Amino acid sequence: MEESDINLVCPVPISEYDCVVIAHGGGGRMSEQLISKMFFSQFGNEYLNKAHDGAIIPFPGKKLAFTTDSYVVSPVFFPGGNIGELAVNGTVNDLVCCGARPLYISLAFIIEEGFLMNDLWKIVLSISGAAKKAHVRIVTGDTKVVEKGKGDKIYINTSGVGEIFPGLMISPDRCRPGDIIILNGTIADHGISILSKRQNLSFESGIISDTASLSEMMGEVFENCKGIHVLRDPTRGGLASSLNEIATSSGVGITIYEDAIPMNEDVKGACELMGFDPLYVANEGKILIFAPEKEAGRIIDIMKRHREGKDSVIIGKVTDEDNGIVKLKTLVGSTRIVDMISGEQLPRIC
Amino acid sequence: MEESDINLVCPVPISEYDCVVIAHGGGGRMSEQLISKMFFSQFGNEYLNKAHDGAIIPFPGKKLAFTTDSYVVSPVFFPGGNIGELAVNGTVNDLVCCGARPLYISLAFIIEEGFLMNDLWKIVLSISGAAKKAHVRIVTGDTKVVEKGKGDKIYINTSGVGEIFPGLMISPDRCRPGDIIILNGTIADHGISILSKRQNLSFESGIISDTASLSEMMGEVFENCKGIHVLRDPTRGGLASSLNEIATSSGVGITIYEDAIPMNEDVKGACELMGFDPLYVANEGKILIFAPEKEAGRIIDIMKRHREGKDSVIIGKVTDEDNGIVKLKTLVGSTRIVDMISGEQLPRIC
Numbered sequence: 001m002e003e004s005d006i007n008l009v010c011p012v013p014i015s016e017y018d019c020v021v022i023a024h025g026g027g028g029r030m031s032e033q034l035i036s037k038m039f040f041s042q043f044g045n046e047y048l049n050k051a052h053d054g055a056i057i058p059f060p061g062k063k064l065a066f067t068t069d070s071y072v073v074s075p076v077f078f079p080g081g082n083i084g085e086l087a088v089n090g091t092v093n094d095l096v097c098c099g100a101r102p103l104y105i106s107l108a109f110i111i112e113e114g115f116l117m118n119d120l121w122k123i124v125l126s127i128s129g130a131a132k133k134a135h136v137r138i139v140t141g142d143t144k145v146v147e148k149g150k151g152d153k154i155y156i157n158t159s160g161v162g163e164i165f166p167g168l169m170i171s172p173d174r175c176r177p178g179d180i181i182i183l184n185g186t187i188a189d190h191g192i193s194i195l196s197k198r199q200n201l202s203f204e205s206g207i208i209s210d211t212a213s214l215s216e217m218m219g220e221v222f223e224n225c226k227g228i229h230v231l232r233d234p235t236r237g238g239l240a241s242s243l244n245e246i247a248t249s250s251g252v253g254i255t256i257y258e259d260a261i262p263m264n265e266d267v268k269g270a271c272e273l274m275g276f277d278p279l280y281v282a283n284e285g286k287i288l289i290f291a292p293e294k295e296a297g298r299i300i301d302i303m304k305r306h307r308e309g310k311d312s313v314i315i316g317k318v319t320d321e322d323n324g325i326v327k328l329k330t331l332v333g334s335t336r337i338v339d340m341i342s343g344e345q346l347p348r349i350c
Numbered sequence: 351m352e353e354s355d356i357n358l359v360c361p362v363p364i365s366e367y368d369c370v371v372i373a374h375g376g377g378g379r380m381s382e383q384l385i386s387k388m389f390f391s392q393f394g395n396e397y398l399n400k401a402h403d404g405a406i407i408p409f410p411g412k413k414l415a416f417t418t419d420s421y422v423v424s425p426v427f428f429p430g431g432n433i434g435e436l437a438v439n440g441t442v443n444d445l446v447c448c449g450a451r452p453l454y455i456s457l458a459f460i461i462e463e464g465f466l467m468n469d470l471w472k473i474v475l476s477i478s479g480a481a482k483k484a485h486v487r488i489v490t491g492d493t494k495v496v497e498k499g500k501g502d503k504i505y506i507n508t509s510g511v512g513e514i515f516p517g518l519m520i521s522p523d524r525c526r527p528g529d530i531i532i533l534n535g536t537i538a539d540h541g542i543s544i545l546s547k548r549q550n551l552s553f554e555s556g557i558i559s560d561t562a563s564l565s566e567m568m569g570e571v572f573e574n575c576k577g578i579h580v581l582r583d584p585t586r587g588g589l590a591s592s593l594n595e596i597a598t599s600s601g602v603g604i605t606i607y608e609d610a611i612p613m614n615e616d617v618k619g620a621c622e623l624m625g626f627d628p629l630y631v632a633n634e635g636k637i638l639i640f641a642p643e644k645e646a647g648r649i650i651d652i653m654k655r656h657r658e659g660k661d662s663v664i665i666g667k668v669t670d671e672d673n674g675i676v677k678l679k680t681l682v683g684s685t686r687i688v689d690m691i692s693g694e695q696l697p698r699i700c
Contacts, residue, residue, distance in 0.1 A: 010471040020465045025495025035493060038471060042478040043457070047489040055489035057454055060513060061411055068456035068509055069492045104407055106418035106509050107393070110460070115370045121360040121388060128392040139397040139405035142419045142507075143385060145375025146698065150502040157492075159418055159456050159509035163410060348496065 011037040027236030028341035051249065052172055053094040053233065056164060063164040065100035067091055070157040074348045076119070079193045080208030083156055084123035086284060088130035089213045090235065090350060091158040096218045097231040097287065099170035100162030102134060107158055108142040112151035123154065134213035136160065165222040174229040175250030177320035180296045182289040184217075184303055185210070185311035186262040187239055191281035191349050192270050207266050212285030217306035221289075225299050230290035233283070235350055237341055240279040242288055243316075243326045244340040254326045256316030256338070279328070280341050282349040290318060361387040377586030378691035401599065402522055403444040403583065406514060413514040415450035417441055420507040424698045426469070429543045430558030433506055434473035436634060438480035439563045440585065440700060441508040446568045447581040447637065449520035450512030452484060457508055458492040462501035473504065484563035486510065515572040524579040525600030527670035530646050532639040534567075534653055535560070535661035536612040537589055541631035541699050542620050557616050562635035567656035571639075575649050580640035583633070585700055587691055590629040592638055593666075593676045594690040604676045606666030606688070629678070630691050632699040640668060 012034060023030045040049060047055040054067025071087040088105065095102040107127065111120065131138055189210040196207055214233070221228075230250065234242040239261070247254045263278060271278045285308060291299060296314060303309030326338040362384060373380045390399060397405040404417025421437040438455065445452040457477065461470065481488055539560040546557055564583070571578075580600065584592040589611070597604045613628060621628045635658060641649060646664060653659030676688040 008471075008475060010468050012467050012471075014467050018467055020461045020463060020467060020470060020495055022463050022495050022497065025461065025493055031493060035491075038474055039457075039491065039493075042474050043481070043488040043491075045487050045489070047454075047487065048491070052490075055454070055456075057489055057511075059409065059412060059414070059453075059511075062409060064409065064414075064511070066454055066456060066509075066511055067490050068458045068507065070458045070460050070494050070507060072460060072494045072496055103409075104397075104405065104416055106405075106416060107389075108418045108420045108507050108509075110420050110422060110505055111370045111375065113370060113372050117362050117364050117368055117370060118360050120370060121358075121362075124388055124392050125358060131393070137395050137397065138393040139395065139407055140402075140417050141385075141389065141393075141398070143375055143381060143389075144420050144422045144698075145370055145372050146422055146502060146505075147372065149499060152496060152500040155460055155496075155505070157418065157420060157458050157507040157509075159416075159458075159507075161407075161409075161414070161416055161511060348494075 011041055022347050026347065027241055030342055050171060053097040056098050065095045065098035065162040065164055067094040068157065068159040069094060070155060071350060072155050072348050073194065073350050074152060075197055076153050078197045078209055079206060081211040082123055082126050083154060084126040085130035086211050086350060087156040087158045088127055088134060089211050090284060091160040092134040092136055092213045092215050093233045095160045095162040096214050097233050098164065099168035099222060099231065100164050101219055102136045102160055102162040102215050104139045105136050105158050105160045106140045107138050110151055110155040111145050112153050113145055113148045115153050130213065134215045167226040168222055168228065170228060170231050172230055172246055172249035175246055175252050175290050175318050176229060177252055177318050178293060179229055179290045179318040180293050180314050181256065181316040182296065182299060182312055183315045184287055184309045186264045186267065187283055187286065188267050188271060188278035188281035189264060190284040191346055192267050194349055195346060196270065207264065207270060210283055210285035212308050214285065214287050214308055217303055217309045221299055221302050224302060225295050227295045228289055228291045232288045234286055234288055235282050235284060238280040238282055240338045241340055243338065247326050248324050251323045253319040253322040254316060255319055255329060257329045258331050260313060260315045262311050262313060279338060280345050282346065284350065361391055372697050376697065377591055380692055400521060403447040406448050415445045415448035415512040415514055417444040418507065418509040419444065420505060421700060422505050422698050423544065423700050424502060425547055426503050428547045428559055429556060431561040432473055432476050433504060434476040435480035436561050436700060437506040437508045438477055438484060439561050440634060441510040442484040442486055442563045442565050443583045445510045445512040446564050447583050448514065449518035449572060449581065450514050451569060452486045452510055452512040452565050454489045455486050455508050455510045456490045457488050459494065460501055460505040461495050462503055463495055463498045465503050480563065484565045517576040518572055518578065520578060520581050522580055522596055522599035525596055525602045525640050525668050526579060527602055527668050528643060529579055529640045529668040530643050530664050531606065531666040532646065532649060532662055533665045534637055534659045536614045536617065537633055537636065538617050538621060538628035538631035539614060540634040541696055542617050544699055545696060546620065557614065557620060560633055560635035562658050564635065564637050564658055567653055567659050571649055571652050574652060575645050577645045578639060578641045582638045584636055584638055585632050585634060588630040588632055590688045591690055593688065597676050598674050601673045603669040603672040604666060605669055605679060607679045608681050610663060610665045612661050612663060629688060630695050632696065634700065
């Protein structure tokens with residue numbers, strides 16, 4: 001590093017934050033500022049700047065999708081899954097959101113000294129099962145161990161490589177007015193399952209994480225519907241953050257309908273009880289599809305044939321009004337703006 | 351995950367270790383056992399099983415290298431570098447060790463709450479500089495923040511993708527008796543620089559990490575010398591661990607000559623003072639090249655033209671005696687076996 005570089009002024013005003021706070025990792029506005037001002041300013045290039053779930057990169061003669069995510073969820077075991085399958089499914093779904101067929105993943109552990117060998121084994125088995133289900137192969141890995149108190153049980157990074165389906169052109173800036181928005185099922189299940197476990201709440205019928213690979217379902221969609229414009233998995237920050245990101249990237253307005261958004265009754269009750277807006281709660285097996293209206297029927301037909309898509313439904317549309325703004329038509333007929341979250345609603349949800 | 355899977359018996363005997371200990375991450379025999387018994391038993395496939403620095407995977411019509419590493423080095427800033435450039439150079443060098451031209455890397459941060467924004471900025475600048483020097487583009491990333499006490503300042507995962515140079519066939523099992531072993535310079539600089547910083551030792555002339563990208567130098571080698579059999583960067587566990595791994599993978603004997611191995615005098619002094627065997631101390635800008643003897647001259651000529659290779663030298667040879675064993679001919683003419691380290695000599699060195 002050159003000395004002159006070191007003296008460049010930090011682009012995040014340190015009068016405001018002289019250190020990193022939890023909200024910088026929350027997937028909201030503060031995350032976005034850290035990433036755009038500090039990271040993109042230095043690393044920016046045509047691929048990274050797309051701010052997609054992964055990068056679509058030219059590989060001599062081919063198009064390749066490449067993505068990475070570190071998983072720091074706490075607790076490590078939660079209703080419906082654990083950090084291992086979450087790490088596989090999450091990265092697989094990011095590749096899917098690039099319009100890719102996931103092929104290979106890497107697997108890197110940072111384990112806290114003292115983590116139970118049997119728990120590690122359970123996670124390993126679950127990773128193995130999830131990789132098989134998603135038809136990806138784990139081809140490279142790394143294991144680091146840190147001292148007690150320098151981690152939290154286990155953190156997992158998975159990166160993934162996939163091949164873009166021929167004929168597809170998916171990008172966060174490709175939304176067009178008139179596009180409809182499809183969602184493949186109930187929202188907020190993952191976030192609430194984590195929270196219920198953390199707080200030792202047990203809801204009568206059990207709320208479980210929706211963690212799942214969307215690779216098989218979306219693979220069939222990709223084979224048959226080439227007109228999709230944008231895909232996004234609404235994880236950290238929930239539906240609201242994903243929709244806001246897309247509205248901004250594409251410079252369009254988005255309207256969604258409260259009565260169309262599927263929700264598990266128990267999850268709804270838990271959100272009300274705990275004071276969470278489900279629109280901001282993380283999902284781990286959901287995907288948002290933005291496509292021209294004429295494609296909607298075919299897409300939904302295919303999705304409904306799969307377990308992960310049986311509740312697929314149109315939840316809104318893209319408009320040319322109020323660009324960059326997401327609006328919700330409520331059950332009682334009023335309209336409210338669904339803003340991007342600033343800080344962190346639920347830390348370490350994934 | 352299926353219930354039946356959960357009940358499979360943990361393959362690491364928990365009578366011995368019921369939890370993960372630091373040595374499981376040390377790159378020695380205990381690491382190797384954890385990885386082979388627990389991870390490979392479940393994830394194993396023809397690519398992962400090579401236990402290469404990265405995977406060489408077929409990508410329709412092409413051959414692609416894919417690698418991952420998490421960096422947990424402590425301290426984050428050390429003489430000669432910081433965790434940021436280390437994370438870029440380390441992953442770039444792993445791709446190089448697959449015989450690839452590094453093209454793209456991912457970048458995933460796990461930041462501990464409270465980490466100074468200005469320090470993050472210094473790291474970002476150093477990542478950016480290292481990526482430019484190595485001609486790789488950062489195309490995708492992730493940022494997570496964990497609570498104070500659940501991390502240690504900052505952990506960085508980088509994964510990398512590269513294209514295999516046509517005509518090369520590099521694999522840890524391709525060593526043949528008669529191959530010579532080339533090393534590109536002094537050993538143990540990185541490990542000792544970290545240690546001196548940790549212990550607040552200051553050696554007269556300053557020992558600095560050798561962290562560097564080997565991409566440019568090796569690119570030129572790959573263009574001109576297609577006969578290389580094996581490449582390995584001797585990082586965690588040092589020269590001794592890398593040589594042992596290769597001896598085992600290829601089923602050959604290895605003999606190295608103590609008087610041929612370049613060492614900085616200060617590093618040698620520090621090792622003696624602190625009781626470390628430099629053969630086991632980490633390097634971050636070194637590469638071991640196993641090639642037929644007739645190729646040696648040309649390879650070394652090219653390497654010597656580059657700053658990272660100016661001290662390149664033959665340090666040993668591959669034999670057909672005592673397969674799987676690494677021997678050292680000492681300065682006084684005796685021969686000793688250089689075994690694989692079992693535990694962890696220097697935790698969190700990279």
